[in-house]
Amino acid sequence: MVTVNDNYLKLPGNYLFAEIAKRVKAYKASNPDADIISLGIGDVTRPLPKACIAAMTEAVQEMGEATTFKGYGPEQGYPFLLEAIRKHNYLDHGIDIAADEIFVSDGAKSDCGNIQEIFGQESRVAITDPVYPVYLDTNVMAGRTGDLQADGHFAGVTYLPCTEENNFAPPLPKEKVDIIYLCSPNNPTGTALSRAELTKWVAYARDNEAIILFDAAYQAFITEDDVPHSVYEIPGAKDVAIEFRSFSKTAGFTGTRCGYTVIPSSVKGRAADGRLVHLRSLWERRHTTKFNGTAYIVQRGAAAIFTPEGEKQVRANIAYYQENARTILAGLKKVGLTAYGGINAPYIWLKTPVASWDFFDRLLQEANIVGTPGAGFGPCGENYFRLTAFGDKERTKEAMERIATRLHV
């Protein structure tokens, strides 16, 4: 009989958001009039910038006329978008990336999930704890790990604990690792790696012939000068790092789907016979074989982000969320709760006086607010709780008032 990929069976069910939904549903059933504010899911709420709407409206019309209709585009993305990304996100910041080192996709989640395919099965993977689950789950599915252990960690994976003690900056691993996932600004902790911290990692990768998979999906939220927007700001990174970026949180593309991956042609890995292989070529082979390009309409929308009006509108949206982050940080401080993040990221990582899930229940029952228990992102997330700044401004303020007046901390 046909066999299945047994590695999939190592994964526990995706309980986090399902469990949240279940508890919220139960609470609503008993309290039908409760006015619940969600600061839980990391999804944007502001509409797309008008510049994107105008560009996509025009692109839709193009698709309706034979003379301007677009069929298959280049799998790597249209040159108009590749060039816009190259100029505005790299060249203008002093980083020399070629257009053919950029691969446009339907989002950073796909790319972060698929990238592991181009690496050898025996490569040792390092992830932070807590972590965005996609990095881990896709390596489990690929058979690059052992089984889930009693401590909540998978065997064969190097976990880098990020805690209050190390200011949520992952420590260098004790054993040699080959693939390092770094997300900065970080989901879920909302903290970001400083230039010095990231320099340490680039040095590690160079010294150990490892690869950094750098997820910069939240770079638009950076406010501090000392925090790099791109891994390529660090000298030497172009030999050892792959970068993922997204328009989801930058410009509200969570439901429109567009992101990209940068693989400099200088990044290499070793084949079994010892020769060096360009990772860029392997990714291109994957991208052209298993993907057929992002919708033309969507790419037109994404390119509009880089127009003067687009940039202005994007900055306004980011500022709106950043104000929410300040509201949340101030609100938590007021009631004596310790919180991290929120300065360079849309996430606030709050230290809970009780276990994550108990805090979830109390926040829901006492203040009718939904957030995300830190334990859902890994064992080191226990006693933490994630709140997001992606909500409505007035509702976010109200949530903080409720925390001040209704929550017993």
Add this chain to the structure above:
Amino acid sequence: MVTVNDNYLKLPGNYLFAEIAKRVKAYKASNPDADIISLGIGDVTRPLPKACIAAMTEAVQEMGEATTFKGYGPEQGYPFLLEAIRKHNYLDHGIDIAADEIFVSDGAKSDCGNIQEIFGQESRVAITDPVYPVYLDTNVMAGRTGDLQADGHFAGVTYLPCTEENNFAPPLPKEKVDIIYLCSPNNPTGTALSRAELTKWVAYARDNEAIILFDAAYQAFITEDDVPHSVYEIPGAKDVAIEFRSFSKTAGFTGTRCGYTVIPSSVKGRAADGRLVHLRSLWERRHTTKFNGTAYIVQRGAAAIFTPEGEKQVRANIAYYQENARTILAGLKKVGLTAYGGINAPYIWLKTPVASWDFFDRLLQEANIVGTPGAGFGPCGENYFRLTAFGDKERTKEAMERIATRLHV
């Protein structure tokens, strides 16, 4: 040092369309005034149906207003599209498929490429020769094959030769296989499996506990009653078949990107410990972990295909291409060339009097027409040549006139 996935290195470069482009470029350089007609790439040319344009225009506007903005949608697709697919493509044809057995994606290429991930590494794969390269290449990348042999076949794969002698209907394999890729109507041969042929395959899969991966991307072009549009028209298929469908060739979505995969909950595979596992659950895990849904705007466009106006407009587009297919078939017959396909598919599979690539050169030089050499789709494609019906009507007619007057066959 980080190692690479060595299986990628087994793949020869993707030479087919690159080689075509190279030869066309060289010809153009020497003959700058040549008026070249392309009947080569399988890409549509008709604009999107007006119903899709209207729906997408509206959806774009929704994305620009806070009250109607859409962030993350369900990874599996919006219920409005799942229900439309279910009703119009299955229930109305007497096939009972549940909405949660349908997974909307960014196209059949992605799904056909990714589906192999959920199967065990040791599963034996059967593909036709000639074949759509995605089925083969993705299994090579996954390490489910040996090396490329001198005969043009990869070791460890079962090839099912489709030739004039068997009327391009793949023969049952001599050895036991686990995963069978069937594409009907077929790319590249343009032929289609009859009900009797497909029934034979479903019986094989049931008897041998194998899975059929049925690519129905071209089903909208079927004109003969005896050719199933869905594998599920065959009794018993719901236990052993996964179906891929696309809006690309149906409604011109090649540059808009939307397709879907159907996995009935009755389709199962075996885990290493012997227990039966629902393939639907494994695919759902993959889909929700490595994909974040198709753009809302695109899904609104796809749903419009199922409105009365949308259906009428889609039928008109298909009829336009079908007329091209008749033009090509008649044109080839007139000059005494033997051709297959074109009745239930947008592809014509022409028997070449010389080797595929020699015919390519003659057609380019003598008639200024570009097509695709059959040898590019597998060794059994040698001495065949693919022409597509996706061109402009007048240009297709002119191509046939050139073949009649300028080609020396």
